Amino acid sequence: MSTDTAIPRSPDDITAEWLSAALTGDAPDPVRVDSVEVRPLGAGLTGSAYSVRARYAANPGGVPDHLVVKLASENHAIRERVSLGYRSEIAFYADVLDRVEIPTPACFHRSISDDGQTFALVLAHMDGHEQSDQIDGCTNEQAVHAVRALAALHGPLWCDPSLTSFTSTAMPLADEQTAYGLGEVTVMAAGITVDRLGDVLGPAHTEVLRRSAAAVGPWLLSRPERFALLHSDYRSDNLLFHAESSEVTVIDWQTLAVGLPARDLAYFLATSLVSEQRDALDRRLVEEYHRVLVDEYGITGYDVETCWEDYRLGLLQAVLVPTLGYAFADRTDRADAIMSTMLIRACEAIARHDALGLIDARP
Structure with a gap:
């Protein structure tokens, strides 16, 4: 039809x-x-x-x-x-x-x-599965299943040349013009978000949010040698977990993109785990994601320390997607609560792992 x-x-x-x-x-x-x-x-x-x-x-x-x-x-x-x-x-x-x-x-x-x-x-309808709550976040067991599933998205099309011309996405592989154009839109969206939620975010998180938005242009061009198909909005609200086994089913593919694979991983860990939980688990979860890529999908030339650095760099995804989605959608009390929670977690993760420093350190 x-x-x-x-x-x-x-x-x-x-x-x-x-x-x-x-x-x-x-x-x-x-x-x-x-x-x-x-x-x-x-x-x-x-x-x-x-x-x-x-x-x-x-x-x-x-x-x-x-x-x-x-x-x-x-x-x-x-x-x-x-x-x-x-x-x-x-x-x-x-x-x-x-x-x-x-x-x-x-x-x-x-x-x-x-x-x-x-x-x-x-x-x-995925009977027997339950949607995880974005504000409460995932359990440790659910997080393990989520990162394994993410490797099953990235691994089969890892650096596949067909993705360089795949245009049926919300954002194809970025060139300089599209990267800096989206960066300008993100700065505008971040301003709208701060106007709405600044009192909840507080000055420290607001500063990280604004600095991150301003860095989106060069960030999108980082690590062009690694790319895969991205979900781009890979977070609790878009994951259905089996009530008994915690196995995951993934929904909502409207933000399909091509880019650095660990952007999805960082977005999930930064927005769907509470900060203390993420601090305790993120290294192990990054290692599990990397293990599945290597053992089950045969990805070579990609060591775990590089994966860890990609995760740190990818954390800006947790500012890019929420601000763009929130600034240009209808505002509700529930949306305010979800976005403020996600952005506080994201800003804390960006600051903890010096994600902005990784961008500044590159020419």
């Missing part, structure tokens, strides 16, 4: 008729849905997700009866701003999923309008 009228714009459009057509696609044996029960699932800043219970009259492919349908925001201004993100998520399920090994929900349907402002995904 590629036309606006074929794609739901609201939960009222998630009907049995639409779901039947979406699940059938081009298959010769049609799926027939008798009825649907649709309920909101969380509250996204740039889109909406719904839990859908389907009753089938015919289900030749054995599609689960519990699904998730993701749609674009009902706010027109947000849809215009994040249409590239919608395209990125569709591209992940269409073009990337089979090339990586990171655990994701099964996808049964994907469609997007020609202007990129309306889309629909039908995914398996």
Whole structure:
């Protein structure tokens, strides 16, 4: 499907008729849905997700009866701003999923309008999994599973030449013009964020935030010899953990990018662990991520100390993504609480590991 009228714009459009057509696609044996029960699932800043219970009259492919349908925001201004993100998520399920090994929900349907402002995904609901809370953070066991899964995203396409021309991302591999252009936008976004949250962040964290935003241009150009496909928003709210085993499933691919792999790792550790927990665990978790890359994906010429330095440098990801997302999305009390928590943790990690010093030390 590629036309606006074929794609739901609201939960009222998630009907049995639409779901039947979406699940059938081009298959010769049609799926027939008798009825649907649709309920909101969380509250996204740039889109909406719904839990859908389907009753089938015919289900030749054995599609689960519990699904998730993701749609674009009902706010027109947000849809215009994040249409590239919608395209990125569709591209992940269409073009990337089979090339990586990171655990994701099964996808049964994907469609997007020609202007990129309306889309629909039908995914398996991960029953038995729970979303980790961004403010509370991950447990130690969950963190181990998360960094292993991240290696399963990066390892298969590590320095793959095809990524240098892969444009179906929110941000392709940066050149000087795009890096410094995004740096200017980040400075503006950081200013908006400080205006909103400065009293909560405090002067010390605000200074780190502003300095980090100002360094984004040269930072994006650092370590060009290493790159992989990035999730870019790899944090607790986008991870589903099995309630018993803590194994992880990863969702929300609207920030797909290409860049230094450890940016994802640093972003996760800086935003999804409380600071004391991160200080105690980050060295071990970086070593586990590196072990999986080497042992399971055969990455060579990449020693653990270089990985550690990449992690330190990558910590600026934890300023870049939250400020850009927060400054240009609708403001809510929950968003304020999440962003202030993430940015305080990020600024503490950047200061502790002298991430800005790594940028300053390079020509």
